[in-house]
Amino acid sequence: MSTTDRGRVVRERLLAAAVDLIAERGWTAVTTRVLAERAGVTPGLVHYHFASLSRLLAEAGVGVVRDALVGIRAAFDAADTPLRIIRVLLDAMDGLDEADVASPVFSETYLAAVRDPALRAQVTALLSDFVSTLTERFALAGVPDAAGTAAVVTATMDGLILHRSLTAPPDRATTERVLTRLIAPEATT
Template structure:
């Protein structure tokens, strides 16, 4: 059992991470400062640096934690899917809650942009995405999809692209996308036409 002080410390740390998840989409990555974070979390600025070595470290942990949470929801869609086509449907259905202008979409867009200038963040995002892509590729392989790892990469790049397009105000028809992505996950290997 954790001591009351350790529990308070965990709660403060969670409030700081939650504040970062709110502030990044609201203000943009570069505008999240120690003062702003502390104010949103209801703590003094010195507490921020007590719990995190730097603002970038806090922001990295906040965004990576949210990415892992979103991907765990996609994992649940895979667990419930019996076929590759059902997996594609589940993955696309899990996207319905993201409009491109919602907090999570904007958080991910800001993080991807920040990662273009932050090697550590880029590596951490790439690791999270790579872990999921590997799990999805294994799942596809277990369900008879040829070139499973490559198919997983294309499907996930399409999903990322869809979210980015939604952020730009473009909303491709998910049903049409599902049709195309289901074709990619067809388990019967066919000879190309000659």
């Protein structure tokens, strides 16, 4: 294996360990030593591959958010009605189970972004891009005020993800019924 390949493998192990630790312990409880131990490398390699622990955590958290949003965006291709768009979003939520790290990593990344301007800029860019995509889908499906609706639905989905970490959110049928009534009331009659 080349030096470049070994370096890529170490970076991937560090990022994967960071994702797991963010979910398990919370952003602020991740230390260089614990991260290196989890990744099976020496602490010096953490700082060799990343400018700082906070930048490594940011890259890991943003990666989870980006991957989730890219997956949803790809599923929108088949969503041509408001109800199908809602179902794509809810399918993505259903993909999160009790053992999934995405929910707590989303929450931890958002919280860290409040205090870190560079991270905030990255997360804001991802969310803005997602809201734009959702706006386009809603506009094509004839949803009034597509931009406002996309912003509110995105915030609602974020809230549901946060609630998963705290308590059981409303069940899927209830969530689908309420969102459909708000976005496409004609679909409920």
